[in-house]
Amino acid sequence: MNNIKKSRVHPMVIMDTVITGFRLFGIFMVLALKEQNWKYYLLVLAGFLLLIVIGIFDYFVKSYEVRDGALIYTKGIINKEVKNINLENIQSIDMSSNIMYQAFNLLSVDINLVGGKIRIKPLKKEIALNLIDILRDLKRDEDTSVVHENTEEEIQREILRLSVKDLAFYGLLRVRFFAALGLILALNDKIRDVFKIIFDNEAYFDELLQKNAESVAGNITALFIIIGIFMILVVLASIIFTIIKYYDFILTTKDHNLLCKYGLLTKKSLVIDIDRIQSVKLIYPLRYRFFGLAKLSVETLTNNVSEDLSEQKSTIDVLPLVKKDFAQDFVKNNLGIDLEHYDNLESEKIQRKARMAMYRWSLFNCSPLPIIVFAILYFANVDLKLEYKILGSVALYLVLVSYSILVKNYMLKYNELSYDRHYFKNTFMRQLTIITELIKVKKVGTINSRTNYFMKKRDLSHLSINSIGVNSDIKLKYYDKGYKEKLERDFIISEVGYE
Structure with a gap:
């Protein structure tokens, strides 16, 4: 040994x-x-x-x-x-080497x-x-629990390589434009001071701002110029950071493992055992869908596997930027999951009576903000007639309710669950990002339900399915209670009977 x-x-x-x-x-x-x-x-x-x-x-x-x-x-x-x-x-076992380590041949x-x-x-x-x-x-x-049909040593095969051009585009997609805009507006005065330093002529810049401030249009023009220049700097910084962080990104497969290498200043190497993967996520953010792109992530039982390739503690983006068809072929050819099979399975969607319950909650959830706005207008002695304050608050409430219902309708178009004895296929939308998650069934630990008085009258409940692993929970909102009984028959009762 x-x-x-x-x-x-x-x-x-x-x-x-x-x-x-x-x-x-x-x-x-x-x-x-x-x-x-x-x-x-x-x-x-x-x-x-x-x-x-x-x-x-x-x-x-x-x-x-x-x-x-x-x-x-x-x-x-x-x-x-x-x-x-x-x-x-x-x-899994991973390696990394920063600049100092590379100089001394350390890992x-x-x-x-x-x-x-x-x-x-x-x-x-x-x-x-x-x-x-x-x-x-x-x-x-x-590990004697897994037996592969091919006993010969597998040849290392390249799956994906991202060029500098691909990484530049990835860096552009990673920019949070609204967050950057909010930061620029919040630090507007400080940013103007930075401009003075950049131009190296404070008198000229003060004169320019003063001249533009003489009119509303001029002040707005100066503001847009500042925002535009700094937004360009934010985009360039994101692109440069992404290229340096993920330089020479390559994903290969060998011996039933996924090998991921990347990095310019700090070189990293991740090895992911395919058999240890708990779930697979096909992620379609709104900005990706405009270009027919997708992102594929896998989850393991380990938290903090990769600080770079993760948006969550246990999620690893093994395919951070690929065509939609490429990601789906990868799932079938490398992870052994037939997406067409799960697409053809009978699926469960939220019923019409559940939609009505969700709409009703929109009426309550959208009420606090208009009430707060009305209270501010009323107690701050704003020079407006009472009826205008009331009408304004009601109009704001109607806009919020309409927006909430429209978003819920749009999100429910992609909400469905199907399963067999190997995987759960759960499709849902979160913040305009469509996610298709394939979670290993293995052995379901618990199926929990939660309800309230109004949901109980409609035989509805929130379901939570927990499989083996900390990252294998499926949360289903506003599902029929009869579906919970079906899940229990398929997983809990059948497992007990089998044992």
Whole structure:
């Protein structure tokens, strides 16, 4: 059996500790140095020496070993912690290397567990690769529950490669225009000061603003010029950041694993075991649908798998920007899920009586804002007749109710659930983003329902289906209570009978 004796990480961990400490307390150190007082200089020096001492202790305390088919990881200076990790608990093993690590040929190894992560860093590249190979070999020997038809070693096959042009377009789609606009308007005065610095002529810019301020049209023109220029800067910053972050993005498959590599300044490598994937999401944001594009994400039992390729803690965007047909073919050819089969299954949609219940709640949910507006107008002694205040509040209420009902009608067009003994197929819309989620059934743990007096009169309830895994919950709102009984017969009762 392959073992690794008790080993320490690379001494570069001392520098990591210093850098981490400077990130936390760097602002205080800079402020102390600006005081030009030798006492503060001594305090900063003592801080650096303390960080170095902590790093030295961390180097001698932190260790790892592989023994008897288990990984043993030790860390902690004051509170020593020893983790004995069952290899079956390992979901995936990833690598990363920032600029400093690349200069010294070092790697950081992230071992993703169910609900947690162990980060062993830094390690010499050859040592890190050897550790990963041993863990994967032992894990493969331990995991006897999955048998593949093809016993020969699979050839690494490229699935997707994103060019700089693709990444630039991806960076454009990632821009949150409304959020950027709100930030620009909120910091309008500060932004004008920045313009003065950029033009390097405060008198000229003040004269320009003063001239435009003489008329409403001129002031609006100046505002739009400022917004336009800074919006362009926001777009350029998003594009440059995306290119640097995901440079040379490539997704391949080998040995029933998905391998994802990317990064310019910090190179990262993710390995995702296809058998460990809990759910698959086909995501169609509104801005993607204009170009016939889609995004495909997978979820595992591990939180914080990738800080870069995630919009949520456990979601990994393995196909961040592809054509819709490409994403659907990937699901069928690489993940073994036939979408056409699930499209043809009998599905359940929200019934008409449920729609009426949702509309009724819109009448209540839209009422607080008009009431608040009316109260402000009434108590602030605004120079308006009472009937105008009432009519204005009623008009606002009608607009909000109409908008709420229209949005609900639009969203319900895409709301449906179907399933077989392998997957749930749940399609829904969230904030104008259409999501088709395929969740492994495995063994349903609980089927919960929640109702109230008005829903009970219509035999409606909110359902929650929990399968194995923290990321496998399906929430169904305003479904018929009879559908809950059907789900219980198919999953709960049948499983008990089978056992």
